[in-house]
Amino acid sequence: MKRKAKLLKSRRRSYRTSKNVLISFRYAFNGIKYTFKNSRNFKIQVLFAFFSLIIGSILQLDKSDYLIMLGTIFSVLTLEIINTSIESLVDLVIKKKFSNLAKIAKDCSAGAVLLASINSVIIGLCLFIPKMKLLFLN
Numbered sequence: 001m002k003r004k005a006k007l008l009k010s011r012r013r014s015y016r017t018s019k020n021v022l023i024s025f026r027y028a029f030n031g032i033k034y035t036f037k038n039s040r041n042f043k044i045q046v047l048f049a050f051f052s053l054i055i056g057s058i059l060q061l062d063k064s065d066y067l068i069m070l071g072t073i074f075s076v077l078t079l080e081i082i083n084t085s086i087e088s089l090v091d092l093v094i095k096k097k098f099s100n101l102a103k104i105a106k107d108c109s110a111g112a113v114l115l116a117s118i119n120s121v122i123i124g125l126c127l128f129i130p131k132m133k134l135l136f137l138n
């Protein structure tokens, strides 16, 4: 009870705080599930990630290349979830009004996802093309 009171004191503005780590994980998983269900881009990114991992295993990428690929995949997916979170926050505050600042916030967070996606395409091509050359030219 004391612990809960302390938590509530530090997070007075929060509607609810997690009581333990497992519940925190459940909320975090809900966030991923929500983004998957509601963001078309996230679904496309997951599909691309899945195909990249399959192509990577067909081309027998080595461990370090795989780790680089995983890093780029997770950076895109993570940013897409943050983008969804920013969009929701903006909509919560602005509702259905037009606001230049809302536009900047949403465009910038979409821009961050775009940059990470371009980076992952460049890295994917740099990893796959040499391996494909080796496979098909030999």
Ligand SMILES: Nc1ncnc2c1ncn2[C@@H]1O[C@H](COP(=O)(O)OP(=O)(O)OP(=O)(O)O)[C@@H](O)[C@H]1O
Binding pocket: 038, 039, 040, 041, 083, 084, 087, 094, 095, 096, 097, 098, 099, 100, 102, 103, 106, 107, 110
């Ligand atoms: N309240 C607003 N005021 C001004 N511009 C807005 C506002 N809401 C959305 N926009 C503009 O519309 C664009 C699309 O916004 P929206 O919230 O629909 O995101 P989205 O592109 O559908 O994102 P996602 O596909 O990731 O769900 C924004 O990037 C922004 O330029």
